[in-house]
Amino acid sequence: MRVACxxxxxxxxxxxxxxxxxxxxxxMLHAGDASRQDPEHIAGRIALKEATMKALxxxxxxxxxxxxxxHASGKPELSVSQPPHGLVSLDxxxxxxxxxxxxxxxxxxxxxxx
Amino acid sequence: xxxxTVPEALDEIFGRYAHETAFVHRQPFFRQAWSFDDVQSRVxxxxxxxxxxGLSHGDxxxxxxxxxxxxxxxxxxxxxxxxVVVPLDFNSTPEFINTVLAETKAKLxxxxxxxxxxxxxxxxxxxxxxxxxxxxxxxxxxPVAPDDTLEIVFTSGSTGNPKGVVLTHRNVMNNVANFLExxxxxxxxxxxxxVPLSHxxxxxxxxxxxxxxxxTVVYIxxxxxxxxxxxxxxxxxTCIITVPxxxxxxxxxxxxxxxxxxxxxxxxxxxxxxxxxxxxGVTWPIRRKFGSHLRxxxxxxxxxxxxxxxxxxQLGYTVIQGYGLTETSPLATYSTRGxxxxxxxxxxxxxxxxxxxxxxxxxxxxxxxxxxxxNNQAAxxxxxxxxxxxxxxxxxxxxxxxxxxxxxxxxxxLLSSNGLNIYPEDIEAKLLNYGDIxxxxxxxxxxxDEPKLTAVLLTNRDEAYVRRVVxxxxxxxxxxxxxxxxxxxxxxxFPRTPTRKVRRQVIQEAVDSRLADKPFIPTxxxxxxxxxxxxxxxxxxxxxxxxRIVSDLAIDSIKRLELVTLLEEKLLVAVDETMITxxxxxxxxxxxxxxxxxxxxxxxxxxxxxxxxxxxxLGVQSAVQGALLWLLGWYxxxxxxxxxxxxxxxxxxxxxxxxxxxxTFLRVAGFRGRQKLVVAAAADYFFRGPLRSWLSRNLxxxxxxxxxxxxxESLERIGHELSLGRxxxxxxxxxxxTNGRIKPFKPGIGFLAASLxxxxxxxxxxxxxxxxPKGSRWPKKGVTHVVVGEARMYxxxxxxxxxxxxxxxxxxxx
Numbered sequence: 001m002r003v004a005c006x007x008x009x010x011x012x013x014x015x016x017x018x019x020x021x022x023x024x025x026x027x028m029l030h031a032g033d034a035s036r037q038d039p040e041h042i043a044g045r046i047a048l049k050e051a052t053m054k055a056l057x058x059x060x061x062x063x064x065x066x067x068x069x070x071h072a073s074g075k076p077e078l079s080v081s082q083p084p085h086g087l088v089s090l091d092x093x094x095x096x097x098x099x100x101x102x103x104x105x106x107x108x109x110x111x112x113x114x
Numbered sequence: 115x116x117x118x119t120v121p122e123a124l125d126e127i128f129g130r131y132a133h134e135t136a137f138v139h140r141q142p143f144f145r146q147a148w149s150f151d152d153v154q155s156r157v158x159x160x161x162x163x164x165x166x167x168g169l170s171h172g173d174x175x176x177x178x179x180x181x182x183x184x185x186x187x188x189x190x191x192x193x194x195x196x197x198v199v200v201p202l203d204f205n206s207t208p209e210f211i212n213t214v215l216a217e218t219k220a221k222l223x224x225x226x227x228x229x230x231x232x233x234x235x236x237x238x239x240x241x242x243x244x245x246x247x248x249x250x251x252x253x254x255x256x257p258v259a260p261d262d263t264l265e266i267v268f269t270s271g272s273t274g275n276p277k278g279v280v281l282t283h284r285n286v287m288n289n290v291a292n293f294l295e296x297x298x299x300x301x302x303x304x305x306x307x308x309v310p311l312s313h314x315x316x317x318x319x320x321x322x323x324x325x326x327x328x329x330t331v332v333y334i335x336x337x338x339x340x341x342x343x344x345x346x347x348x349x350x351x352t353c354i355i356t357v358p359x360x361x362x363x364x365x366x367x368x369x370x371x372x373x374x375x376x377x378x379x380x381x382x383x384x385x386x387x388x389x390x391x392x393x394x395g396v397t398w399p400i401r402r403k404f405g406s407h408l409r410x411x412x413x414x415x416x417x418x419x420x421x422x423x424x425x426x427x428q429l430g431y432t433v434i435q436g437y438g439l440t441e442t443s444p445l446a447t448y449s450t451r452g453x454x455x456x457x458x459x460x461x462x463x464x465x466x467x468x469x470x471x472x473x474x475x476x477x478x479x480x481x482x483x484x485x486x487x488x489n490n491q492a493a494x495x496x497x498x499x500x501x502x503x504x505x506x507x508x509x510x511x512x513x514x515x516x517x518x519x520x521x522x523x524x525x526x527x528l529l530s531s532n533g534l535n536i537y538p539e540d541i542e543a544k545l546l547n548y549g550d551i552x553x554x555x556x557x558x559x560x561x562x563d564e565p566k567l568t569a570v571l572l573t574n575r576d577e578a579y580v581r582r583v584v585x586x587x588x589x590x591x592x593x594x595x596x597x598x599x600x601x602x603x604x605x606x607x608f609p610r611t612p613t614r615k616v617r618r619q620v621i622q623e624a625v626d627s628r629l630a631d632k633p634f635i636p637t638x639x640x641x642x643x644x645x646x647x648x649x650x651x652x653x654x655x656x657x658x659x660x661x662r663i664v665s666d667l668a669i670d671s672i673k674r675l676e677l678v679t680l681l682e683e684k685l686l687v688a689v690d691e692t693m694i695t696x697x698x699x700x701x702x703x704x705x706x707x708x709x710x711x712x713x714x715x716x717x718x719x720x721x722x723x724x725x726x727x728x729x730x731x732l733g734v735q736s737a738v739q740g741a742l743l744w745l746l747g748w749y750x751x752x753x754x755x756x757x758x759x760x761x762x763x764x765x766x767x768x769x770x771x772x773x774x775x776x777x778t779f780l781r782v783a784g785f786r787g788r789q790k791l792v793v794a795a796a797a798d799y800f801f802r803g804p805l806r807s808w809l810s811r812n813l814x815x816x817x818x819x820x821x822x823x824x825x826x827e828s829l830e831r832i833g834h835e836l837s838l839g840r841x842x843x844x845x846x847x848x849x850x851x852t853n854g855r856i857k858p859f860k861p862g863i864g865f866l867a868a869s870l871x872x873x874x875x876x877x878x879x880x881x882x883x884x885x886x887p888k889g890s891r892w893p894k895k896g897v898t899h900v901v902v903g904e905a906r907m908y909x910x911x912x913x914x915x916x917x918x919x920x921x922x923x924x925x926x927x928x
Contacts, residue, residue, distance in 0.1 A: 022205065022226065026335075031241050031911060050671050060671050061674070061675070070913075
């Protein structure tokens with residue numbers, strides 16, 4: 001067993017131009033990621049994706065290979081379109097404070113599988 | 115008499131065309147063609163949807179989204195019901211949207227999910243429209259009069275506050291009719307939509323004109339250069355309608371590519387002296403990059419610099435120039451090859467009066483002149499006089515043959531210190547003759563004690579170069595027009611409106627208000643790439659070829675995306691994000707861009723491989739296939755229940771127990787249906803070895819998909835088949851069940867359904883496990899029950915896991 005983690009912070013005041021640029025959003029978000037339209041929510045999705053890329057060692061720009069959806073309890077759930085070898089479990093969490101959004105992702109690998 | 119309202123026009127058009135292709139919608143993985151019949155049915159259903167929301171004649175609906183057939187469906191459905199459309203530019207700020215929605219009292223906002231906007235107004239997502247529409251609906255019957263408002267178009271304008279231009283059905287329909295009368299159309303035109311549909315140029319010339327003629331318009335998912343090039347190639351585009359800025363950008367890209375190539379340079383030089391047909395032949399190697407069918411470039415929205423026009427004409431394209439205003443719905447004059455005069459915007463459109471006042475202002479009168487500015491009687495009175503003439507605010511001359519020459523905008527006109535008129539546009543045109551001056555704005559700099567005629571320039575060159583250019587230009591100008599000062603604009607581009615017009619007012623304010631002690635940062639010497647990097651990183655640190663992009667300039671992954679997007683916009687080159695690693699330097703990035711430019715021109719014609727299309731091969735293949743399936747009929751009797759198989763393209767999702775499953779589908783589909791059906795099959799099993807691949811591909815219509823991971827690739831394969839109008843059978847369990855029970859579906863199916871946005875039909879196969887279970891070699895005799903469920907579409911906001919779950923349940927419950 002091996003644990004990998006990834007973390008990302010976003011300053012809401014720094015990504016206003018991104019939020020207004022539909023072209024950029026289309027390259028980062030699935031339609032479902034933007035289903036709620038408040039900047040905090042969208043920034044959270046972006047941070048979570050970035051943290052996932054770090055935890056799983058995905059190449060930069062793999063935004064659309066990561067799917068986030070919100071569990072009924074409000075907790076985000078993560079899945080990726082091409083899970084790396086040995087990935088057993090993936091979990092993420094987001095926190096907001098003022099203009100800051102922080103996302104933390106933990107991945108559990110079983111290197112012995114197969 | 116041409117149609118005077120949208121419903122009349124629709125009646126005419128849908129009566130004339132049925133199966134011809136009206137629109138092609140290129141989505142990321144899936145290309146869909148819409149026939150005129152499809153448009154008619156979707157407009158009808160959308161109209162019913164709008165009625166069910168309680169909307170009716172006179173209500174306002176705002177539309178904000180990227181160009182797509184669904185945008186037009188919403189627009190036409192509103193127009194057919196007499197509902198007022200308020201088109202909003204996709205890049206409008208939330209504040210602007212708030213203002214417009216409040217002012218027009220819009221009752222519904224139809225917007226793209228990618229337009230981040232949170233408001234109180236009821237909202238329908240454009241991406242969800244397909245699955246929200248009722249089964250049936252009719253657009254006919256609403257009383258719509260010619261003078262009813264069709265739309266209120268808010269011009270962002272290059273200056274001042276936005277004004278809502280009220281255009282009636284009569285205005286727009288007449289402009290379309292006059293345009294068609296003036297411009298003898300090509301019969302088999304396929305055009306590519308590039309200008310936002312919120313702009314009247316795109317609506318009238320880009321949509322209505324080809325729609326009237328039964329021609330095809332192609333809508334692409336993004337304006338990324340790779341996507342534009344692919345569309346030009348794959349769709350056989352014959353015509354693009356665009357704004358001058360785009361042609362300028364494209365020209366610079368061609369020059370950047372041919373700059374290193376002596377042959378190309380020589381060809382371009384030859385083309386300038388050869389007669390038209392020969393010149394066309396000579397420039398073929400350059401034109402090839404834009405597809406073999408492209409012929410016509412229609413330009414409007416702003417003045418086309420003369421050298422840009424010459425460049426494209428020399429390459430062998432027909433350049434059509436139009437001039438107009440939103441207030442004239444929008445076309446007023448046009449020029450084409452055969453009816454052109456250098457530097458002219460052409461002749462007046464038919465059925466319109468055109469005059470020039472003593473002061474040189476151009477006046478227009480006709481049925482296409484707008485009704486009023488929304489809730490702004492004072493502004494209306496300023497531009498439409500008592501006799502119904504529209505004062506365009508443009509200064510023009512008309513020659514004896516009726517060709518119109520624009521001199522400039524009345525409001526841009528400057529007054530020299532000795533009271534003489536200065537037309538900044540004249541001077542700018544002279545500056546733009548220098549290739550390294552990317553753009554120029556000439557204005558009065560009121561910053562100093564005494565106003566100075568100042569040129570604000572976009573260039574990568576240094577101060578010395580600019581001084582030389584200004585000196586040379588001044589030689590050719592009258593003394594009162596001479597440029598007294600120049601400023602190199604510190605940004606990579608001027609502030610612009612959505613249609614890429616320069617916002618002069620913003621530049622004027624920036625120049626006037628600059629602080630004496632903090633002059634503009636002169637652009638450091640450097641390449642355009644460095645300028646883009648400076649803009650993205652927001653730093654004034656010096657950037658050298660050895661600067662590391664990620665660490666030295668603090669470019670995180672969001673900024674990396676911004677960087678890639680900006681490079682595409684400014685340089686028309688697609689850079690793969692993954693190529694920018696933590697150690698990439700500026701010099702390496704420039705190399706990556708160089709390579710990308712070269713590979714783009716090489717790979718433009720790439721095609722995805724599908725089923726064979728050779729008629730003889732197809733004949734033999736379907737005969738052998740028919741015989742085998744007939745033989746199978748001796749063992750297997752099929753009973754179908756539930757719904758009828760829907761017309762494609764759809765995605766069938768079925769349980770998997772036996773090798774008989776795929777042939778069962780082919781038998782159920784029947785001879786005709788089989789030609790339009792493929793089965794997604796495990797690449798590692800069915801495509802192992804050339805013989806097995808061939809048999810799978812041709813007898814079972816299998817397309818290879820990866821069982822483990824590789825969802826992106828599967829998306830492309832399956833999307834390609836759907837794009838060809840074929841339905842695809844998917845077995846989401848991944849492999850055959852060993853006990854006849856349904857195994858958990860792989861999550862990939864949810865990704866597929868979420869990303870492709872096609873109807874999904876659950877199907878349950880019962881009996882094949884008993885006939886030919888995993889491991890046995892020969893089938894037993896028996897009956898197979900095929901239960902076809904109801905087609906379903908999923909909202910874009912539904913997560914893939916939920917879709918997977920829903921489909922599993924649906925198949926289990928059949």
